Amino acid sequence: MKIPFNIFNSFYLNNKEEISKLSDEILQSGNYIRGKKTDELEQELKKLTGRKYSLLTSSCTDALFLSLKAAGIKRGDEVIVTGFSYIASLSPILMCDAIPVFVDICENDLMANFDEIENNITEKTKAIIFVQLFGNIRNLAKLEITARDKDITLIEDSAQALGSKYENNAGGSFGDISCISFDPTKVVSAFGTGGVVLTDNVEVYNQLRKLVHHGRNENSEFEILGYNSKIPELNCGLISMQIKEIDNYINKVNQLADHYYKKLENISSVQIIIPDDRCISNHHKLVIRIKNRDKLKNHLKECGIATKIHYPVLLSDHPLLKDYKFRKSSLKNAQNASQSVLSLPIYPELSVNEIDYICQNISDYYNNQE
């Protein structure tokens, strides 16, 4: 059996005709940026997250960077961020010449520990980037209060959280600003890259509208130093098509995740990162923690099963940081996680038989060790 980690072209293959029609319509229109499809998608994302304002960008990395800019983050300001995430949660901080302050994670969900965040706030702290990880989401209400009291901008890096919910709150609805990714690994993706910034703050939104378009204001004057961060109209149409199907997608992957949990629960060497029971996860990733991770990964590879490690290196340990100032507290839990996590395949096309095969091979591996 051969089980890939992701299948990127399934949406295209399953919807070829409709996609061709849509592409033809958009390409014929000659309207390739900021047309009707872009407006429609921004409306849909507001509806999905309950936010007042939505602005599409070229990527979530851009969305995070521009959000920090819109929040006025500048050289020497401190920005608190988890030690355990993808590089894009960090690089926008460095691009603002700000100082990242890395904090440790909780062992159960691998997301930043609230107490650690609070303990690391200083008078220089101007923003917190809270990363919602793997589709599971935290309720950030407590952090929102702290941030408001201390005049700190709370940015939700919800790159991985589109469609997830914590009770009635959607991924992308917490904090002052949320940023979501549409890169091809995400549950809803552009045919290329894309991102969105969501906020309820009109001033932030107005500033962002200038920043994504060379700093241009409503009178077409280039008022501030800006960037060029837009998403093609064609991608907006394709993303909207997928958003219409997002509930089906999430139901399907939740059923698959439940099947995984039932099977993996019986293997004592495996700890599963299970979403909080108040959360409906989009299951962007299905992550387990194990001993001898690299050996198990190799064993699964030999059995034809592709897996990945999210994340093998702590944000504070990337070589690029040698050129930057940063601060970090003890990252013991993050360090342990980076050495023990393994992401297993999960996507709607995965069959129950394939999950059985994956779990059987994990079980066999540990049985042979004992």
Ligand SMILES: Cc1ncc(COP(=O)(O)O)c(C=O)c1O
């Ligand atoms: C946690 C996190 N933040 C930010 C990003 C950046 O997203 P993009 O690739 O759209 O720039 C990603 C993408 O993988 C991510 O996983």
